[in-house]
Amino acid sequence: MATASSAASPTLIGSVQRALRLLEAVGSHAGGAPAKQLARETDLPLPTAYHLLRTLTHEGYLRREKGVFTLGDAARCLVGGATLQNRRSKIEDSMAYWRDTIGVPIYFAVYRDGEIEVIAVSDTPADPAVDEWADFRETGHAHAIGQCLLSQLDEGARQDHLDRYPVQPITPYTVRDRRALLERLAGTAPMQPLIERQEYALGTVCAAIPITAGSAAGAMAISLPLHKEERLRPAVDWLRGEVGSVLYSLAFSISI
Structure with a gap:
């Protein structure tokens, strides 16, 4: 059990790091950016980027309109805080x-x-x-x-x-x-x-x-x-x- 837990921890931390990199990438574009561009800028595989972008959108940290991702209300609250x-x-x-x-x-x-x-x-x-x-x-x-x-x-x-x-x-x-x-x-x-x-x-x-x-x-x-x-x-x-x-x-x- 200890070995499984130790192996899982780096994966969870890595997911958080990748999600934060995506948030930073989105925030660097005033008008937002599409998934392919964000994946390229963060050096992430496109499927991984899609998965994380969908999750961040579901949680309110991002918004998706016409294929373009922009910062959502939850992310703006973090900035305001x-x-x-x-x-x-x-x-x-x-x-x-x-x-x-x-x-x-x-x-x-x-x-x-x-x-x-x-x-x-x-x-x-x-x-x-x-x-x-x-x-x-x-x-x-x-x-x-x-x-x-x-x-x-x-x-x-x-x-x-x-x-x-x-x-x-x-x-x-x-x-x-x-x-x-x-x-x-x-x-x-x-x-x-x-x-x-x-x-x-x-x-x-x-x-x-x-x-x-x-x-x-x-x-x-x-x-x-x-x-x-x-x-x-x-x-x-x-x-x-x-x-x-x-x-x-x-x-x-x-x-x-």
Whole structure:
């Protein structure tokens, strides 16, 4: 049994390799190519090429029209997934660079489907992120990320959010009521940092900057211990200047 299994493995791997070569060949032709040409370009026997092309077509990786093979939806999803992963990796690398350069935790969040969603956090043991001791989604009025995201919503969406997640005390420093929160948001100039001090976590100050892609809202944020508050504004101003270098990737992440 072991001998049969060992003999079968190279055959299966070889089939995958040949199928991938065919996919690459098809992808190199914008208008597609017929089986005979693809077999020739991949140096495969025509019967083998036909068999693999039929299988790839059946699985949705290829499409066949009038004898010409083109990439199918499944293959395009693979390409799109790789592109998305590359962009996410770029965002994570940038966040790690900013974290190490400024020496503060970095947060990236979006407002999607009526909810606050923290997409990524980059911190270190020496500079840890704020513990989510109260659900970020339900306490958007109390932290800089949530306030920054709420400031970007239209009036209807903002009121809807506060109807679902009412303003309530989280710490002694939390904004006192809905009216006070709305006045603060209205008084924040567009694209300016939004700063909160101990409203979500005692002993912590935070700042967030808006990132907008069309009608979608996003935010980058930092946090610091209260005794290092003098570093907050210079750090967030530096971050705001750096975000433009990966703004396209950030906007893409907000929109998906």
